[in-house]
Amino acid sequence: MTVDRILPSDEAYDLIDLATELADRELAPRAADFDARGEFPREVLRTLGRSGLLGLPYPESHGGAAQPYEVYLQVLEILASRWLAVAEAVSVHTLSCYPVAQYGDDELRKRLPEMIGGELLGAYCLSEPQGGSDAAALTTRAVRDGDDYVVSGTKAWITHAHVADFYNIFCRTGGPGPRGISCLLADADTPGIVPQAAERTMGLRSSPIAQIAFDDARVPADRLVGAEGTGFTIAMTALDSGRLGIAACAVGLAQAALDYALAYAREREQFGHPIVDFQGLGFLLADMATGVAAARALTLAAARLRDAGRPYSVEAAKAKVFATDTAMRVTTDAVQVLGGAGYVADHPVERYFREAKVLQIVEGTNQIQRLVIARSMAKG
Known part of the structure; x- marks a missing residue:
């Protein structure tokens, strides 16, 4: 069925046309095969990034396209109608860029063009094995040690485990409750960040999901997003x-x-x-x-x-x-x-x-x- 869309600008209509063309050419023919093999389509995400579709809602100063969320969501819908795993990957990556874009200092924001451009892929580390819905009770801890935070604990159900280039780590830097939680931006290749075996899932089999163990991983203190205690x-x-x-x-x-x-x-x-x-x-x-x-x-x-x-x-x-x-x-x-x-x-x-x-x-x-x-x- 043809979806009759009313969009706010000519540029938005062009983006919808671009998303449809890419989805038909790059996504639809591959979806069933990648799902059957359980393989993540990393190159497809790079293609979307180079086409400007991974940074649609972010300002042009950050490397984005400065599009309304109304437009971004309709692009996401089109991608999902051809291959849900790719659309979900775009959604998770967009979510993973949000903390730095909204709360990061000027130095951290210098990383955004690379994050948004498709060469880097993000993951969002909030849930834990014993705490999914009760995020304020998370136990992963980060202890300040000189110029670093030393992170220990385990996160669960992390989309893009094994394939992400950076992680948002929500961890406890203070006392109990939401006010003791902070957010760190860590490179995926940081020693001590160890993705575990991938989960065997009912669906989205081409999207890797796993626990991630933090074994005294040292994250530079200048990778703190916002102030301590604002992570929740x-x-x-x-x-x-x-x-x-x-x-x-x-x-x-x-x-x-x-x-x-x-x-x-x-x-x-x-x-x-x-x-x-x-x-x-x-x-x-x-x-x-x-x-x-x-x-x-x-x-x-x-x-x-x-x-x-x-x-x-x-x-x-x-x-x-x-x-x-x-x-x-x-x-x-x-x-x-x-x-x-x-x-x-x-x-x-x-x-x-x-x-x-x-x-x-x-x-x-x-x-x-x-x-x-x-x-x-x-x-x-």
Whole structure:
């Protein structure tokens, strides 16, 4: 189905055209093969970076394209509709650049053009084996020793483990609670930073995810992002933007599933008619299309609040919940439209179904998002 987009500038339309061209040429033909082999498409990310698609929401002074988040998210949606693992990689990398861009000092910000340009890939080290949703209880510690911080502990579920060039490490430099947390920017090849064996995941198999052990890794003190004790604030504000990225990825995945199911239903005949003509399937497809459109609208509405400098945290939570729940439902229904054919890997809806689940978990589970929304409602 053709998505009718209303964009804020001619430049934005050009970016959408560029993203579509790259997605069709570089992403779509490779997705199934890389997923089957569990291989990360590093060169594809470099291509996107060199094309300017890894720094869309960042200022031109940092090497970015100074695009509204509304535009960035629609580019992300297009990438996700061809290959979710790549779109998720772009979202995670954009998230990983945020702490330095927003809170870093002038020296740290000098690194941004290289970070954004595609030659370097970032990772975001917040979750831990015993602490995912309760980020304020993290235990990875950084102790000041002369001109360095010595970091010890373990992070979990780290996207881009093994392939990242830099890590945002959220670690405890003070006492318990959120005020004792700081953020360090570390090179991935720092001695003592040791990615563990990759997890065997249900979906996103071409995206490496693993625990990362910090064995007295020495990180220069001038790599502190912001002031000591501001790490929790950095992490939470970054995740507000990251949740919009995941919502856009969910919209793209759901759109891909809808498009494939609809094309199949138009071609597949039973009882002498294309199955799309049967009301049971027609209504199912209509609900799928309505859900995708609603998820897109909610996501872009939150993005426009962000672009206008208005509070958007709760709206980002709503968008993340609705879009990812929609992606799970739409991919499930796409498998149903294909029947037995949807259950085999010959058709991409099998992969879409496996991939959708993780979107309800990453960047804060949907249960945590509902908690955020409910608390905001209670405050009035």
